[in-house]
Amino acid sequence: MALLFNPSGVRKFLPVDLDSDPEDQGRVPAYFGSSTTLSSNTDNSDETEDNFNVVLRVRPPNAQERNRRDQFIVDFPGDGQVSVNNQGTVRSFQFNVVLEPDAAQEDVFETSGMKKLIDAAIMGYTCTAFAFGQTGSGKTHTMTGPPAQGLEGIFVTRVVLQCGCNF
Numbered sequence: 828m829a830l831l832f833n834p835s836g837v838r839k840f841l842p843v844d845l846d847s848d849p850e851d852q853g854r855v856p857a858y859f860g861s862s863t864t865l866s867s868n869t870d871n872s873d874e875t876e877d878n879f880n881v882v883l884r885v886r887p888p889n890a891q892e893r894n895r896r897d898q899f900i901v902d903f904p905g906d907g908q909v910s911v912n913n914q915g916t917v918r919s920f921q922f923n924v925v926l927e928p929d930a931a932q933e934d935v936f937e938t939s940g941m942k943k944l945i946d947a948a949i950m951g952y953t954c955t956a957f958a959f960g961q962t963g964s965g966k967t968h969t970m971t972g973p974p975a976q977g978l979e980g981i982f983v984t985r986v987v988l989q990c991g992c993n994f
């Protein structure tokens with residue numbers, strides 16, 4: 828399951844900042860782009876000019892897969908890499924962030940770039956986070972559940988806290 832984050836740079840909802848350089852207005856903040864693997868590097872502070880963050884989360888095998896004694900064929904060498912060993916044929920892939928099966932929802936939130944997305948959203952940038960992957964790969968689990976623990980819930984809670992709103 829992969830998550831894609833992107834602040835698009837549209838600042839429709841804020842008044843124009845007259846003190847800022849007109850050249851800078853509407854420019855997308857370069858927020859994303861660290862290469863981390865949860866087990867080897869949880870510091871998400873490296874920044875590049877990349878405004879897209881592609882995050883891979885690998886879920887643990889489910890009961891059916893365990894009962895079938897399916898082999899776990901994904902390896903995590905670190906630095907945003909994964910390798911898949913398909914009966915001896917090994918293919919490697921690179922992501923901005925890779926989250927291993929034991930990653931908790933909070934880990935996803937902390938390391939995936941969602942925190943920076945909140946900053947960008949509060950600044951008025953239009954942001955997108957979407958999940959894609961095959962059926963049963965964990966999109967719904969990551970984005971909305973378990974109850975109140977999905978990225979959506981954490982995101983909303985953090986926005987409220989970060990804005991200092993009291994309800």
Ligand SMILES: Nc1ncnc2c1ncn2[C@@H]1O[C@H](COP(=O)(O)OP(=O)(O)OP(=O)(O)O)[C@@H](O)[C@H]1O
Pocket residue numbers: 828885886887889928960961962963964965966967968969
């Ligand atoms: N990281 C995870 N840890 C533990 N269980 C998980 C994880 N990711 C997914 N699951 C479990 O795997 C099952 C399938 O996950 P989920 O429904 O999120 O998949 P999906 O990608 O949304 O599937 P679909 O496209 O069919 O809606 C669920 O029972 C879910 O609780």
